[in-house]
Amino acid sequence: MLDVTLEIFRYKPGEEPHYDTFAVQVAETAYVIDALDEAWALYDHSLTFRHACHHSSCGSCALRINGIEKLACITRMTDVWDGVHPIRLDPLRNFPIVSDLVVDVSGFFQRMSASHMQITRDAEPILPVSVDKPALGVQAEAISLPENLTRFNRFENCIECGICMSACPTMATDEKFFGPAGLAAIYRACQQTDDPTETAHLLALADGEHGVWRCHSAFECIEACPQAVDPAGKIMALRQELIARRFKKSGR
Amino acid sequence: MEPFKHPGFYRVGRWFDLRRRKAGMWAYALNRITGIGLVVYLYLHLVVLSLLLGGPGSWNAFVSLARSPLVLVLDVILFAGALIHGLNGVRVALTSFSRGVRVQKGFFSVVMVVTVVTLAFVALKVFGG
Amino acid sequence: MSLPHIIVIGAGSTGSATAHDLALRGLRVTVIERGEVASGTTGRNHCLLHSGARYCVTDQESAKECIAENMTLRKIMPDLLELNDGLFVALTEADLAFKEPFLAGCAACQIAAREIPIKQALKIEPLLNPGALAAVQIPDGVFEPFRFCLAFLATARLNGAVVRRYTEVTDLLCSGKSVTGVKVRDYRTGKTETLGADLVVNAAGPWAEVVAAMAGVGVPVLPTAGVMVTLDYRLNNMVLNRLNKPSDGDIVVPQRATSTIGTTSWTVEDPDLIEIPPEHVARMMTQGQQLLPVISKVPTRAKMAVARPLIHKGDGDGRVLSRTFECFDHRSDGVDGFVTISGGKTTSSRAMAEHVSDLVCQKLGSSAPCRTRDVPLASYRLFFQ
Numbered sequence: 095m096l097d098v099t100l101e102i103f104r105y106k107p108g109e110e111p112h113y114d115t116f117a118v119q120v121a122e123t124a125y126v127i128d129a130l131d132e133a134w135a136l137y138d139h140s141l142t143f144r145h146a147c148h149h150s151s152c153g154s155c156a157l158r159i160n161g162i163e164k165l166a167c168i169t170r171m172t173d174v175w176d177g178v179h180p181i182r183l184d185p186l187r188n189f190p191i192v193s194d195l196v197v198d199v200s201g202f203f204q205r206m207s208a209s210h211m212q213i214t215r216d217a218e219p220i221l222p223v224s225v226d227k228p229a230l231g232v233q234a235e236a237i238s239l240p241e242n243l244t245r246f247n248r249f250e251n252c253i254e255c256g257i258c259m260s261a262c263p264t265m266a267t268d269e270k271f272f273g274p275a276g277l278a279a280i281y282r283a284c285q286q287t288d289d290p291t292e293t294a295h296l297l298a299l300a301d302g303e304h305g306v307w308r309c310h311s312a313f314e315c316i317e318a319c320p321q322a323v324d325p326a327g328k329i330m331a332l333r334q335e336l337i338a339r340r341f342k343k344s345g346r
Numbered sequence: 347m348e349p350f351k352h353p354g355f356y357r358v359g360r361w362f363d364l365r366r367r368k369a370g371m372w373a374y375a376l377n378r379i380t381g382i383g384l385v386v387y388l389y390l391h392l393v394v395l396s397l398l399l400g401g402p403g404s405w406n407a408f409v410s411l412a413r414s415p416l417v418l419v420l421d422v423i424l425f426a427g428a429l430i431h432g433l434n435g436v437r438v439a440l441t442s443f444s445r446g447v448r449v450q451k452g453f454f455s456v457v458m459v460v461t462v463v464t465l466a467f468v469a470l471k472v473f474g475g
Numbered sequence: 476m477s478l479p480h481i482i483v484i485g486a487g488s489t490g491s492a493t494a495h496d497l498a499l500r501g502l503r504v505t506v507i508e509r510g511e512v513a514s515g516t517t518g519r520n521h522c523l524l525h526s527g528a529r530y531c532v533t534d535q536e537s538a539k540e541c542i543a544e545n546m547t548l549r550k551i552m553p554d555l556l557e558l559n560d561g562l563f564v565a566l567t568e569a570d571l572a573f574k575e576p577f578l579a580g581c582a583a584c585q586i587a588a589r590e591i592p593i594k595q596a597l598k599i600e601p602l603l604n605p606g607a608l609a610a611v612q613i614p615d616g617v618f619e620p621f622r623f624c625l626a627f628l629a630t631a632r633l634n635g636a637v638v639r640r641y642t643e644v645t646d647l648l649c650s651g652k653s654v655t656g657v658k659v660r661d662y663r664t665g666k667t668e669t670l671g672a673d674l675v676v677n678a679a680g681p682w683a684e685v686v687a688a689m690a691g692v693g694v695p696v697l698p699t700a701g702v703m704v705t706l707d708y709r710l711n712n713m714v715l716n717r718l719n720k721p722s723d724g725d726i727v728v729p730q731r732a733t734s735t736i737g738t739t740s741w742t743v744e745d746p747d748l749i750e751i752p753p754e755h756v757a758r759m760m761t762q763g764q765q766l767l768p769v770i771s772k773v774p775t776r777a778k779m780a781v782a783r784p785l786i787h788k789g790d791g792d793g794r795v796l797s798r799t800f801e802c803f804d805h806r807s808d809g810v811d812g813f814v815t816i817s818g819g820k821t822t823s824s825r826a827m828a829e830h831v832s833d834l835v836c837q838k839l840g841s842s843a844p845c846r847t848r849d850v851p852l853a854s855y856r857l858f859f860q
Contacts, residue, residue, distance in 0.1 A: 106665060107347045123753065125777065135748040140662045142641045144511040146518030148779035149705040151730060152621030154511055162366050168777050187360060190349030193641060193663040196511075198349050203859035213622065213855075214554055221602055222708040222769070225732045229708070231772050235601035237712055240591065240612060246559050246712050249619060249731040263374060266360035310377075311438045313370030313450055321732075327447045334444040347663060 095119050096171055099180035100133055102141065104194050111191075114138075115180060120171060127155055127166040130183065143195040150320060153255030157195050158184040163257040163318045186260035202256050205272055209279035210296065212286055217246035225251065226322035251321045252279060258315035258325050270304040274315035274325030277306055281328035284335075297339070300332045307333075369451040377434050380427040387424055418472055426465050433457040478503045479839050482657055482672040484644050484686055487517035488620070488821040489800075490678035491627035492828035492847070498634035499850060500836060500843035505670060506628070506636060507659055509643035512858070513624045515746075516680045517821055519781035521703060521737045523714060523728045524548065524556060524616030525822040528563060528588060530798060531580030532573070533720055537798040537823075538584040544823050545614060551825075552618075552626055552852050557730065561615025561714030562596060563588075565608045566765055570718045574609055577718060581613065588613045602710050602769045615714040617730050620821060625855035627824075633853055647675065647689040647813070654690055654813040674835055677815040681746040681782040687815055692808040694815045695801075698746040698782035701738035702755040704763075705777040706770065710734045715766050723755075724762025733776055736763035746782035755780075786818035800827045802834055814838075 097119050105111040116133035127145055134141045144154040148167045155166040159174050160182050175181055189197035217223075220234045239246065258274035265271050272280070280300050284293055300306050306329050315325040362375045397404045411417060437453045440446050446453055481497050483490045486508035494506045508514075527541030549556065565571045574590075581588035588611050596610035597603055628638050641662045648656040648669060656671040679686045681698035709732045717725035723739045739755040756778055764770045786801045800819030805811070816831040829845045836843055 105350050106663065107350075108664075111350060121750070121753070123751075123756075123778070128751075132748065139509070139643065140660075140665060142510075142662050144514075146511055146513040146621040147619075148519045148781075149703070149733065149735060149777035151522070151619055151733075152513070152518060154621060160366065167779075188357075190351050192347075192349050196641065196663075200859045203856045207854065207856045207860065212554055213619075214557065217557075217559070217712065221600075221712065222710050222773075223732045224708045227707060227774075230774070232602075232708070232769055237601060238598045240560060240595075240599055240713075242612075243560065248557050248559075248709075248729075251732065253731075263361050263363075263371065266357040267354070310374060311370070311441055311450070312374035313447075314367060314374075316447075317368045317370065324447075327444075330441055330444040330447050333442050337443070 096122055096124070096175065098129060098171065098175055100129060101180040101182045102130075102133070102195065103184045104141075105191050106193055113182070122172060124171050125167055126159060126164070126169045126171060126174065126181070126183075129171060129181075130166060142193045151249075151253060153253030156186055156255035156257045156260070158186065158260065163260045165255060165257070165320045168320065186256055188260050188262070188265040189256065197256070199256055202259060202273070202275070203254070205276035206254055206279055208299065209276055209283050210287075210292070211250065211252070211279035211283040213250050214247050215250055215282075215286065217248040225320075250282065252282070252323045253321055255320065257318050257320060258323075261314040261318035263312050263314065264308055264310050268304060268308055271308045272299070272302075272305055274309075274329065275323070277309070277332060278323050278325040278328040281332050297332070297336060301336050306336065369454045373434055373437070373454045373457070376430055377438070380431040383424075383427045384431060387427075422465065422469050422472060425468050426461060429461045429464055430457065433460055479673040479841070480505065480671065481674050481676060481835060482507060482670060483676045483678055484657070485515070485678040485680060485682070486512045486624060486628065486638060486640065487515050487678065487680050488513070488624055488627075488824035489680065489816055489819065489827050490676075491624040491631070492824040493676055493678055493816065493831055494631040494636050494638070495627040495634075495852075496825075496828040496832040496845060496847045497835065498631040498636040499846050500832060500841070502835075502841070502843075504631060504636035505672075506631070506638045507642050507644050507657065507670075508638070508640050509662075511640060512628060512638075513621045515682070516781050516783055517620050517624060519703065519779040520620040520821055521726070521728050521735060522617050522620060522730050523726070523822070524618050525820060526561065526613045526615045527584055527586050528561070528577070528581055528611075528613040528615070529716060529721055529726075531584050531586060532576050534798055535580065535584055538580070538586065540799060540823050540826055541820070542584060542586045542614075544826050545616065547825060547848050548618070548822070549616070551847070551850065552623070555618060555622055555626060555855065557617035559616070559713045559729075561613050561716060562591075562600065563611040563613060563716045563718040564596070564603065564766060565610070565718040566604060566606065567608075571608050573719050574611070577611065581611075586613055600711050600713065600715065602767050603715065604766060604768055609718065611718065612713075615716075617714065617728060618821070619730070622855040623821065625858040626852040629855055629858035630850075630853040632858065638858075644686060644689070647686075649690065649810075652809055653811040673812065674838060675813050676831060676835065677813065678817075678831075680817065681784040683784060683815050683817045687805070690805065690810050690813050692805045692810050692813075694803055694817060695787045696784045696817050697787040698743050699740055699785045700743045700746075700749050700780050700782045701740050702751055702759065702778065702780045703735050703737040704756055704759050704775055705733050705735045705779070707774045707776045708732070708734065710767050710769055710773065717766060724759035725766075727763055727766055734767075736760070736770070743782050749780045749782060751778050751780045784817045799823075800830070802827075802831050804834060804838070
């Protein structure tokens with residue numbers, strides 16, 4: 095068992111933000127969400143935090159562990175605890191803080207809605223599929239469809255956790271910035287559609303004042319993303335497309 | 347129930363918050379610092395040039411000040427800032443055309459190595475002869 | 476005349492679907508949830524959209540309910556499902572002997588099942604145990620539990636429902652023999668308030684007993700925990716089930732870029748704090764490897780445990796208990812204005828909602844019909860806007 099101290103950001107409307115400490119005991123194999131759950135269950139039901147699926151599917155348990163954005167459900171305690179100091183838990187940056195670790199994600203979801211990205215898509219034609227790791231001694235194998243299906247489908251990699259929005263330094267000073275996840279979603283939505291009007295609409299959104307040109311290449315979104323969405327890579331791909339279209343227009 | 351928001355000046359600090367962040371963030375912060383530094387220098391430069399209006403006397407006084415070791419050190423720092431900002435600018439421009447996003451961290455290392463080597467050469471020239 | 480006000484306790488799949496159903500019938504609805512949406516049982520989910528085949532031999536009532544709801548959910552939330560079907564795979568002679576009753580059970584429950592040649596199964600699922608003896612294809616699917624609830628709640632909100640998260644019911648208000656509202660604590664402000672209601676629906680899952688006790692009544696809910704292990708790779712396209720009676724670690728559900736092995740089963744006292752027993756994790760890894768041998772080489776991404784609300788009818792271990800739901804009108808216990816809906820599965824939550832909403836309407840003297848079978852749900856993203 096691990097005897098760990100959690101130092102958790104607390105804020106309630108009308109009060110000064112501060113940190114509270116909770117001593118918890120968790121198994122060596124525990125994840126940060128288990129420790130947080132224990133602090134809540136044993137000590138303080140007024141400790142608010144977001145969580146649902148506990149397996150990196152819902153995207154709600156994103157927070158900052160010792161300053162860096164992580165999903166609490168897939169971050170092992172042993173990976174973030176040095177054995178001595180408390181583990182500090184903060185809410186995501188660049189979001190309004192509602193209560194303790196709970197942030198207001200409405201602006202973020204507005205962007206995701208505006209991106210028109212469908213949350214499900216066609217699946218890869220191979221197995222195994224991993225979020226970001228090369229296959230560990232497992233050969234990638236081509237798959238074929240059962241007779242009655244025309245395609246396999248799956249959920250998008252992006253789980254809308256908001257981690258990239260917190261990691262992005264540009265986001266800190268431009269509240270209207272569409273953000274890494276929003277722009278990456280626009281890129282995916284462009285790939286999902288065959289309709290040129292829709293593509294033009296999406297590219298205009300990306301080309302706007304708070305679109306792709308606001309990114310100043312810190313690439314922290316790529317580092318922080320738990321789902322290998324590669325937001326900055328997609329922002330750059332959108333820029334390339336926008337520039338190519340501008341050249342085409344002026345060439346005519 | 348008003349949600350809590352950090353004030354603007356506090357949020358600007360996030361440009362330079364490098365704790366546990368990766369190379370891309372260092373490049374971002376360095377690019378901002380050198381950028382601000384170069385703008386300050388530009389205005390300083392214009393002020394210095396305006397000394398010419400005061401005739402040869404004031405200009406000569408300035409030139410002798412410019413030869414002092416302190417100013418020479420500042421010159422080297424200025425050169426470093428220009429190098430970092432310029433070379434990183436090439437890196438940012440390339441990645442903006444979707445070239446080398448995957449190797450941007452290595453790219454930043456190259457920027458820094460070239461900066462250090464060039465700076466060593468420049469420092470030798472400035473102080474050595 | 477103001478509309479009747481219904482308070483729904485719990486924003487898991489049951490509470491969310493119930494809020495949607497009642498709001499669609501034109502009632503005034505407030506949902507009280509002590510944490511985030513789906514932060515209890517629903518969240519920590521296999522994510523299996525049941526075809527019912529899993530229960531077609533042991534529990535046909537559940538199986539029929541599953542296949543009907545499976546088809547309905549495909550209609551009302553088509554964009555929120557991975558629809559790749561599933562396979563039941565025989566690995567041993569004993570499994571093979573189960574094939575006939577299984578196919579008969581599927582036929583009896585009207586679950587479209589068809590045996591496919593094992594060679595073809597291995598082409599579709601290249602990482603499946605090459606020693607597999609038989610494979611039956613059934614219409615399983617996969618959902619995402621958080622967005623599943625959000626879609627119901629977003630639609631309910633568009634129809635006027637209010638959802639209060641981070642607010643816990645601390646007591647029920649009673650007047651005579653009737654529940655007339657709830658006392659809540661809003662954890663964002665720390666304030667305690669009372670909310671009046673014409674009727675209170677207890678949809679607190681494994682916590683249903685705790686809520687019912689506030690009205691001095693009992694519900695036969697047995698919090699039964701299960702462990703699930705999520706792997707770092709998606710190893711299968713279709714849901715893979717062991718062709719046999721349900722048992723530990725006999726199913727691997729793929730989702731997004733992961734696969735989840737489930738599950739075990741044991742009774743717990745306190746659903747708030749469940750430790751993950753390491754031996755359960757180990758058992759699931761070894762069981763899972765029988766279906767997909769490659770699991771031995773694959774790292775773990777997450778481990779989770781949560782209590783399911785099983786309705787207990789006499790003695791028995793959790794798995795033998797029926798997976799169907801039960802709706803309790805506590806008038807029979809001498810308390811009016813208070814109903815409990817519990818048991819069931821996420822797959823059957825819409826049907827549970829229909830059932831309890833019918834009861835609510837009957838108690839209120841309303842004749843508004845259920846429309847949730849046909850009304851497509853709004854985008855889950857609207858919940859946050």
